Amino acid sequence: MSSDIPIEARGQDASWSRFLDLLEYKGELHRTHVVEVDARGTTKECNQCSVETSKPLWVREHSCPACGHTENRDLNAAKNILDRGLNKLSLHVGPGRSESPPVETVLPAFARHSGRVDAKHVVEAGSPAA
Numbered sequence: 001m002s003s004d005i006p007i008e009a010r011g012q013d014a015s016w017s018r019f020l021d022l023l024e025y026k027g028e029l030h031r032t033h034v035v036e037v038d039a040r041g042t043t044k045e046c047n048q049c050s051v052e053t054s055k056p057l058w059v060r061e062h063s064c065p066a067c068g069h070t071e072n073r074d075l076n077a078a079k080n081i082l083d084r085g086l087n088k089l090s091l092h093v094g095p096g097r098s099e100s101p102p103v104e105t106v107l108p109a110f111a112r113h114s115g116r117v118d119a120k121h122v123v124e125a126g127s128p129a130a
Contacts, residue, residue, distance in 0.1 A: 020036065033085075033089060035088045035089060037081055037084040037085050037088060038084070039077070039081055042076075042077040042078075042080035042081055042084075043062070043073050043076065043077040045080050046062065046064040046066065046069055046076070047071075047076050047080050047083070048064065049066050049067040049069065051064055051065070051066040051067070053065060055073075059073065060072065060073050060074075061073055062077075
């Protein structure tokens with residue numbers, strides 16, 4: 001069998017592909033979006049100001065020389081990955097923030113005619129009541 005891809009890489013690609021399939025399945029099951037993004041550089045990029053700062057792998061805290069933002073390196077990277085996903089979905093407004101939180105509304109019968117909705121009928125997605 002001839003292939004340009006080494007056996008190890010083929011195995012890793014198959015594992016990654018399977019992981020993405022399972023992730024998409026879970027996303028559909030829980031009615032949420034799964035967006036694949038390029039994670040390169042996310043540990044070096046500041047989530048607050050986007051300045052890239054090179055650091056060795058053993059440095060576990062992100063510390064931005066430009067804006068002074070500091071936090072766990074992995075958390076900073078996770079926020080950058082989230083931002084990239086939101087950008088792909090066109091839901092991104094600023095660092096770590098979407099334009100508005102996703103909400104579900106429950107409209108009682110009287111509200112459909114009056115146009116008024118009591119705040120207790122608005123549930124943020126991801127809250128314990130959701």
